[in-house]
Amino acid sequence: MGRKLAILGAGDVGRSVADLAGEYGHEVVALADSSSAAVDPDGIDVESTLERKVGGESVGTDDPEAVFETDYDVLVEATPTTLGDAEPGFSHVERALEADRHVVLANKGPVAERYEELQALEADSAGSVRFEATVGGAIPVLSTVEDETPQAVTAVRGVLNGTANFILTRMAAEGLDYEHVLAEAQDLGVAEADPTFDVDGTDAALKFVILANVLADGGFALEDADVTGIQNIPGSALDLAAEDGRTIRLIGEATREGVRVAPRLVPENGPLAVTGTRNIVQIETKNAGSLHSSGRGAGGPETATAVLSDVGRLPEL
Template identity: 35%
Template structure:
């Protein structure tokens, strides 16, 4: 028998207990042992829980209990969770976590501390999609050329509704909140931080890159309007919030932001609250992983999968899946050196010669315009919707800084990247 202690018996924790109880026979058959939750830690003992297990409000009763074999950390947060998980590992207990924020900041410290102790975290990225196992095991023979992921269901729901119904961000966000897809404070999701934490975990497995959220490009979806979807539709694009990792020689680009992407790409077809992750290996080519990226049952399914692995005696040592540096000299690429096409929405005074002035300004920064739509804004103003040929991020940023100060500009220009390779 494997005895489990759960720290954080909320939606996911309750679902873990229910899965282990409801599917006990098949789980025991697959694991070779019975897996039983013997205790849970919660912040509020007075709150009713839909589980029948012993509860405590002291997480260290679980980390220090000699009768508990595996600690499941579902409390969330960074600092307190880090202390709790360190204590569990120092007590030689296996750990399973769904905490993406914890791993975004402390995955390498925890790997060093865990050494040969099983430390599993499938549920930290894309809920019920087994992307950690795919990267760490199934694709381990490949150099990973690129990862593109829709890793936040809240953003994907909002962008899908905006695309299909031609509406702007705020009313769709309100609907997402009413449906329970978005938090009362949606900042963590809609500003891209949730997806960034997940990308950093995958990038460590794929490339051995030790980066923090503050080190990478992160942009959200709040400024996207229905006009941007009109341009996207006209030119055969979908708009998605993507977490992107790309290998460029001995460097890796890591970035999270909304993109225009061809409607023909598999990942462009991932709609609603679903997640999808495309991984390109040098020998296997492109593989695609699709499924529910959040929710109590989907996340708990991944947690229980890790518990079964541990019960079988399986472990990945070290936890990130490599015993020596993956590739010598791999470093994080500078955001300035990103080279893609760009989309711009520019509100201007509607008078002759404006487009020529914009083209001249862009030309001074080695940027050429590829396509354009013009949409009326008011009687005397217009929205220019432009796309560029490939250019450097540092050049487009310089051009935008100059453009916003021109006397014919009505409001700050908006930019999105176009992802084509």
């Protein structure tokens, strides 16, 4: 059934959700960036709106506030992830739920940092909250946990940061050091100008914190995670690992007991040694053994398919 989507955030993910919504049978009634919005209760013209945005102009001529005043079924929260109070994302979600609307998040902040408050808001709302896009991009991680039931999942581990994985893959393959490969990754657009959260483990940790919250029904935030990044791995450590048929990957693990992210030795030809920007998760279950899924863990269209699959699973209001 088609839904009216209001999309907050006009970065790669927000724009891709707008672009693909029609293929999934939905209509975009609003698309907002931080300073403006395109709003039309009969559906905005997505193509011309995206052209304007990509051309460097503001996304529309309305005030972002107008998004909340239009008639929508689902708020898609795709503004940048922020830590701590997770604002302004958290307040966006709050307003939508208080208006009895559904929310689909691509923004990790509210789910990682304020999970219990989010659950309380959802309990008081006719709307539901879903957030598949916050973990593993296109890879169906949270829906698989839901399929197995969270209480029957004992642990989720894997590689959930493509930038760090690309750097480790290149260091091992070319025998280059960290600084050199990071500069290369920035040139290729694989690493951002400020790559801190990717290389220090924060981004991966947020995703495993979200998984721990799902498994344990809350209780975790970023500060509870035990996190080590890849910045201090010398090329010689990768050479040493290779001599033993192993390599190094930034591996995270979420259980009901906690979250850990750190560089770990893994078999060079084993399932966790995905290469380049690919992500992988291993879901350990009570009833169905170990389920492995890999794919692109980031990217606009990839993440947008996760947002839109969530939209398809929302109950009727």
